[in-house]
Structure formats: C-alpha cells, structure tokens
Amino acid sequence: MKSPYFNQEHLLFRDSVRDFLQKEIAPHFDEWEEAEQIPRWAWKKMGEMGYLGIAHEEEYGGMNADFFYSAVFLEELGRIGxxxxxxxxxxxxxxxxNHIARAGSSLLKEKYLRPSIAGEKIxxxxxxxxxxxxxxxxxxxxxxxxGDAYIINGSKTFISNGYYADFIATLCKTEQGLAILVVEGESEGLHRSKLKKMGWHSSDTAELQYDGVRVPAENLIGQDGMGFYYIMDSFQIERLAGALLSVGAMRGILDMTLQYMQEREAFGRPIAKFQALRHRMADLATEVEACAQLVYHTSWLFAHSEFAVKEASMCKLHAAELQKKVADECLQMFGGYGYMEEYPIAxxxxxxxxxxxxxxxxxxxREIIAKMVIDDKVYSNTDGKG
Ligand SMILES: Cc1cc2nc3c(=O)[nH]c(=O)nc-3n(C[C@H](O)[C@H](O)[C@H](O)COP(=O)(O)OP(=O)(O)OC[C@H]3O[C@@H](n4cnc5c(N)ncnc54)[C@H](O)[C@@H]3O)c2cc1C
Known part of the structure; x- marks a missing residue:
C-alpha cells in the first residue's frame, strides 16, 4: 500500500530490519523464552546494527533518524512475534x-547513553x-x-529488564517533588527478584527493593523536582511505541493465520475457502489497517513536535484492545493446533x-481521552513543569 508517511529509504530500512530479525534473532526465541533472558550477545548485535539508537544523538552513537525510522523499527519488532x-x-x-537523552547531563550521556546505544549496557x-x-x-x-549523594529507600515492581539491567532510571520522591535518578544495578542495598509471568517470557521483569541505596548526586537526570514533567512528557512516545509494536504484532498474527488457512484442509478444501472464516479475516484486516493509519498519523504529529496526548492515548487504547481481539479470533482459525505450544500463535x-x-x-x-473530548481538558508539554 502506498503511504504518505514512508519514503523509499524507510522501505529499504524496513527490509533490512525484517531480514536481520528473521535471520539473527528469531531462531533463538524458543531458547530465550525457556531461559527467561535475552543473552548479552543479542543486545550487542542490536547495538552494532544501530537499532538501539535510531532516534538518539549521533554524538553518542545514535542515528538521529526521523521518527518514521523508529516507526518502522517498532512495527517490525512487533511483527517478528x-x-x-x-x-x-x-x-x-x-x-x-530516552530520559537520559532528553534531559541528562553530558556526563550521564557519556557514561550510560553511549554504552546503551552500543548494546553494552542494558x-x-x-x-x-x-x-x-x-x-x-x-x-x-x-x-x-x-551531601553529594541521594539515599534511596522504597520498592518498585513489574520493572521490565529490571533483573539484568546494568542501570535503572528510578522515579523517586524528593523534597523538591519527583526526580529520576540513575541507579547502578549492582548498587549496595538494591535487591532484585525475578517475577514469573503469564507471557513475555524472554523479557525479565523484576521487583526491586531499595534499602538505603546511595547514588551520587550527579546521577540525577535533569533537575530535581521535574521528574513528574519528564515522565508525563515521555508518556506520548511510550504510548506510541506500544501502539506501533501492537500494529506490527497484529500484522504478524494475520500473516501466520492466513498462511495456515491456505494449508489446513477441512471437508476436502482449505479452510481459507469457508465464507464464515473469510469474512472474519476480512473484518480483522480492515480493522488493523484503520488502526495502523491512526498510529501513522499520530507518528506524523509526533515527528512534527505536536504534543499529541489525545491521539497517542487513542493509539495505545485502540491498538492494545484490537490486538486482543485479533489474537483471540486468529487463534480460533488454528483449531486445536492453536492451543499447542509449538504453534507461534499460542x-x-x-x-x-x-x-x-x-x-x-x-x-x-479512556480517562485521559474522556477528559479531553468531554471536559475540553487541554494538556500542554509544560504541564508539571511547576
Ligand atoms: C509485564 C509488565 C511489564 C511492566 N513494565 C514496567 C516497567 O518497565 N516500568 C514500570 O514502571 N512499570 C511497568 N509495568 C507496570 C504497569 O505500568 C502497571 O502495571 C500499570 O500502570 C497499572 O498499574 P497497577 O498494576 O498498579 O494497577 P492499578 O493502578 O492498581 O489498577 C488496577 C485496576 O484499576 C484500574 N484503575 C486504576 N485507576 C483507575 C481510574 N482512575 N479509573 C478507572 N480505572 C482505574 C486499572 O485500569 C486496573 O484495571 C509493567 C507491568 C507489567 C504487567
């Protein structure tokens, strides 16, 4: 499909990301799901390909590429399954x-952003x-x-990458309000435990206990008291990234389902010939395309520095809800095989x-969208700046 958003370079980038993920990454998924860990070499390889710094500054090893390169990358990341x-x-x-890139000092960028873009730190x-x-x-x-340090006490939970991370950007309450501090993974007083999840097995998710963890004051990202603003500001990219991953995942699910429907026969013909199933797939393909267009439009707003709170929230809501429906209805097409672990649809x-x-x-x-469409609430990117 022709698109006003993706040019020839974006399409070539898409081909190379897809090819790399299929050849170098996907063959290891079963192993990583079992181990509940992504090995260091995979992070390093992603870094060497430039994929961990697509939107980040060239000065620290990033590509500083326009947002549609990130859109392509996130979609392919979702699609790989x-x-x-x-x-x-x-x-x-x-x-x-992202927080270090946007508000961190040059010292923090040198110490944490550069090796993270290179895939040397998680x-x-x-x-x-x-x-x-x-x-x-x-x-x-x-x-x-x-003095010249902060002492952190408290606990965090459900933290993605939290168990193996080399550092954790931690949101804390201070005398000034909220602040984000970079905490080394091996800090004294930081206790980490891995959580058992229903899915997302390759990714480690942790509970973190901070017992008097001492962090040098230079590890403060931006200004003390501005933490809420930084978090609110970056919610837009987080929601958009989530929606792009979902769009990619839905495309991957549709593809694997359509292929299965051509191969599987019932009553002497491929199940792709049954009208009841064809219409369901036609509906899903239509809904995914409509969702993708909202996500691309919002990506365009983001690329043009619009503070698109409403659209980014709509993207996250719609894409995540639709993905549930797509995964559920597509699994149905696989019959009993869909329930078997060896089938990627499971x-x-x-x-x-x-x-x-x-x-x-x-x-x-929904709360955010309702406030904007019903109560005419307006969010600006200076909200929370104090
Ligand atoms: C696998 C996984 C990975 C995660 N990764 C991270 C991470 O890397 N870093 C991180 O900081 N967090 C992470 N999270 C946490 C995630 O962001 C939270 O789980 C989420 O924000 C919801 O918070 P909660 O679980 O405390 O639910 P609660 O806030 O307790 O909500 C419980 C229920 O009440 C509803 N609810 C709450 N408030 C309202 C309201 N005002 N109106 C209507 N309904 C409401 C919620 O929608 C939900 O249905 C992760 C979670 C999971 C499961």
Whole structure:
C-alpha cells in the first residue's frame, strides 16, 4: 500500500530490519523464552546494527533518524512475534535511555547513553510500585539528599529488564517533588527478584527493593523536582511505541493465520475457502489497517513536535484492545493446533494479554481521552513543569 508517511529509504530500512530479525534473532526465541533472558550477545548485535539508537544523538552513537525510522523499527519488532523481546528492546531504547537523552547531563550521556546505544549496557525504567501503579504522582520511594549523594529507600515492581539491567532510571520522591535518578544495578542495598509471568517470557521483569541505596548526586537526570514533567512528557512516545509494536504484532498474527488457512484442509478444501472464516479475516484486516493509519498519523504529529496526548492515548487504547481481539479470533482459525505450544500463535495470544495493562491501562487511556473530548481538558508539554 502506498503511504504518505514512508519514503523509499524507510522501505529499504524496513527490509533490512525484517531480514536481520528473521535471520539473527528469531531462531533463538524458543531458547530465550525457556531461559527467561535475552543473552548479552543479542543486545550487542542490536547495538552494532544501530537499532538501539535510531532516534538518539549521533554524538553518542545514535542515528538521529526521523521518527518514521523508529516507526518502522517498532512495527517490525512487533511483527517478528516475541512480545518479550519487543518489550525489552523498546523499554530500553524508547523509555529508559530516552530520559537520559532528553534531559541528562553530558556526563550521564557519556557514561550510560553511549554504552546503551552500543548494546553494552542494558537499561530499565522504574516507576511502578507495589502500592502505586496508575497514579504516578503517588510514588512513595524516597530519595533523600545527603551531601553529594541521594539515599534511596522504597520498592518498585513489574520493572521490565529490571533483573539484568546494568542501570535503572528510578522515579523517586524528593523534597523538591519527583526526580529520576540513575541507579547502578549492582548498587549496595538494591535487591532484585525475578517475577514469573503469564507471557513475555524472554523479557525479565523484576521487583526491586531499595534499602538505603546511595547514588551520587550527579546521577540525577535533569533537575530535581521535574521528574513528574519528564515522565508525563515521555508518556506520548511510550504510548506510541506500544501502539506501533501492537500494529506490527497484529500484522504478524494475520500473516501466520492466513498462511495456515491456505494449508489446513477441512471437508476436502482449505479452510481459507469457508465464507464464515473469510469474512472474519476480512473484518480483522480492515480493522488493523484503520488502526495502523491512526498510529501513522499520530507518528506524523509526533515527528512534527505536536504534543499529541489525545491521539497517542487513542493509539495505545485502540491498538492494545484490537490486538486482543485479533489474537483471540486468529487463534480460533488454528483449531486445536492453536492451543499447542509449538504453534507461534499460542505465544502471540499469551503475549498479547498484557498490552492493555503495561505502559498505562486501557482504563487510564479512556480517562485521559474522556477528559479531553468531554471536559475540553487541554494538556500542554509544560504541564508539571511547576
Ligand atoms: C509485564 C509488565 C511489564 C511492566 N513494565 C514496567 C516497567 O518497565 N516500568 C514500570 O514502571 N512499570 C511497568 N509495568 C507496570 C504497569 O505500568 C502497571 O502495571 C500499570 O500502570 C497499572 O498499574 P497497577 O498494576 O498498579 O494497577 P492499578 O493502578 O492498581 O489498577 C488496577 C485496576 O484499576 C484500574 N484503575 C486504576 N485507576 C483507575 C481510574 N482512575 N479509573 C478507572 N480505572 C482505574 C486499572 O485500569 C486496573 O484495571 C509493567 C507491568 C507489567 C504487567
């Protein structure tokens, strides 16, 4: 399909990302799902290909490419069919190091951004806590200033990459408000435990306990008291990244299902010939395309520096909800085989479920959209700047 958003270079980039993921990454998925870990060599290889710094500054090894390169990359990452891998990479690149890239000092960029883009360090972003998830402003983990350091106490949970991360950008409550501090993974007083999940098995998810963790004051990202603003500001890219991953995942699910429908026979003909199933696939293909166009339009707004809170929230809501429907209805086409672990549709179904929870729940997306469309609330990118 011709597109006003993707030019020839984007299409060539798409081919090379898809080819790389298929040849170098996908063959290892079963192993990584079992081990619940992505090996260091894979991060390194992604870094060498330039895929971990697509939107980041060239000065630190990034590509500084326009947003549609990221859109292509995230879509292909979703399409390759391992939600855990997609989560790990996107959290690292578009959520955790994003904060250092946008507000970090040159010292932090040298120490953490450069090796993260190279795939030599793994990053995590810790916002959620056992008692505080959707309400970011309510975080209870404290960072108390003592001379040239901050002392962190509290706990975080559901942190993607949190178990193996070399560093964790941690949202804390300070005397000034909220602040994001870079915490080394091996810090004294930081205790990490791995959580067992329903899906996304390749990605490690951790509970973190901070018992008097001492962090040098130079590890503060941007300004103390601005943490809420930084988090709110980056929610747009997080939601858009989530939606692009979903669009890619849905395209992958449709493709594998259509192929199966050509191969599987019932009553002497391919099941792709049954009208009841054809119409269902026609509906799904239409809905996915409509969703993709909203996501591309929002990507265009983002690429043009629009603070598109409403559209990004709509993208996250719609794409995550639609992905649940697509995974469910496509699994049905596989009959009993769809329920078997050796069929990738089984993993796709499992991995899909978390989409309406992680990165902001569907209910929170609806709350934001409702405030904007019903109460005429306007969000600006200076909200929370104090
Ligand atoms: C696999 C996985 C990976 C994750 N990765 C990360 C990560 O890397 N970093 C990180 O910081 N967090 C991460 N999270 C946490 C995720 O962002 C939270 O789970 C999510 O924001 C919801 O918070 P909660 O789980 O505390 O749910 P709660 O906030 O307790 O919500 C419970 C239910 O109440 C609903 N609800 C809450 N408030 C409202 C309201 N005002 N109106 C209507 N309904 C409401 C919610 O939608 C939900 O259905 C991850 C979660 C998972 C499962």
């Amino acid at each position: 391992n939600g855990g891998f997609g989560c790990a990479i996107s959290v690292h690149e578009y959520m955790a190091i 990053a995590a972003l810790a916002i959620s806590e056992p008692n505080v998830g959707s309400n970011v402003q309510g975080v209870q983990t404290t960072a108390t200033r003592e 993993r796709a179904y499992r991995d899909t479920r978390v989409g309406t929870i992680a990165g902001g729940t569907s209910e929170i997306m």
